[in-house]
Amino acid sequence: MAPTAAGDATPAITLDRITVRFTTERGTVTALDGVDLSVQPGGFVTLLGPSGCGKSTLLRVVADLIAPSSGSVRVLGGDASVARERRDIGFVFQDAALLPWRTAQQNVELPLEVGGGRAQPGKRSPRELLELVGLAGWENAYPHELSGGMRQRVSIARALVNDPKLLLMDEPFGALDEITRDRLNEELLRVWEETGTTILFVTHSIYEAAFLGQEVLLLAARPGRVRELVPVDLPAPRQIAMRETRAFVELVAHLRRVLETC
Numbered sequence: 001m002a003p004t005a006a007g008d009a010t011p012a013i014t015l016d017r018i019t020v021r022f023t024t025e026r027g028t029v030t031a032l033d034g035v036d037l038s039v040q041p042g043g044f045v046t047l048l049g050p051s052g053c054g055k056s057t058l059l060r061v062v063a064d065l066i067a068p069s070s071g072s073v074r075v076l077g078g079d080a081s082v083a084r085e086r087r088d089i090g091f092v093f094q095d096a097a098l099l100p101w102r103t104a105q106q107n108v109e110l111p112l113e114v115g116g117g118r119a120q121p122g123k124r125s126p127r128e129l130l131e132l133v134g135l136a137g138w139e140n141a142y143p144h145e146l147s148g149g150m151r152q153r154v155s156i157a158r159a160l161v162n163d164p165k166l167l168l169m170d171e172p173f174g175a176l177d178e179i180t181r182d183r184l185n186e187e188l189l190r191v192w193e194e195t196g197t198t199i200l201f202v203t204h205s206i207y208e209a210a211f212l213g214q215e216v217l218l219l220a221a222r223p224g225r226v227r228e229l230v231p232v233d234l235p236a237p238r239q240i241a242m243r244e245t246r247a248f249v250e251l252v253a254h255l256r257r258v259l260e261t262c
């Protein structure tokens, strides 16, 4: 891991020799096999690898949705369960999963209601979060009145409503057209910079992994394991046009070569 301005700050995520096995009537699958990872606070790590290499499993372990078969997980300096209970973790899924009978703003408010809490001073309000993701003026629209990209923006605003220190994103833009995806990639980087949250982001797109990440974690399949952690040394602020630069093209070529061995 490259040293950061935070120096020796406690990592936001530490995975130490994580192994996850699933046993079904068809046998046992080793979804992750001895995976190590350290993510600095405020870091942005993208996970890239073939289908079935354990990307979603890794996110679920960090979110304390599944327990590893062996190895240790530390999230925000403590147990993953503590981070989850404190609502320090936001999760964005591939499908926006909004409640159709609630407006955009009511969907963003949902975690506050479920948690029995309410917007706290210093935290961005649901309205401000909708503005942050480019949806000012759409507060009262229902999900069926929004495009796929707009629904994903609502789900990002919803994941940010508890001001999470850690945002886990599992192929959030996978179902979108390329132009919308490019735009949301740029917006996500802006949101990341404005909120200072740590992000772990799963994607199948080499371009997306390279464009967003400060580091790209390449995983190989069967069993799921770390192939390489690639630092991304591209200048900020990143804009889509940067994908035409030589440094970016070379990075993508490297990621593609490694992926072929995964």
Ligand SMILES: Nc1ncnc2c1ncn2[C@@H]1O[C@H](COP(=O)(O)OP(=O)(O)OP(=O)(O)O)[C@@H](O)[C@H]1O
Pocket: 022, 023, 024, 029, 030, 031, 049, 050, 051, 052, 053, 054, 055, 056, 057, 058, 224
């Ligand atoms: N709950 C489960 N029960 C049994 N097997 C599972 C379970 N969840 C995942 N697996 C298996 O673990 C492996 C890793 O699955 P995972 O969903 O983490 O892969 P992935 O990298 O996210 O794939 P994709 O890119 O297709 O989303 C797969 O072989 C999958 O079949």
Ligand SMILES: [Mg+2]
Pocket: 055, 056, 057, 170
């Ligand atoms: Mg997955």
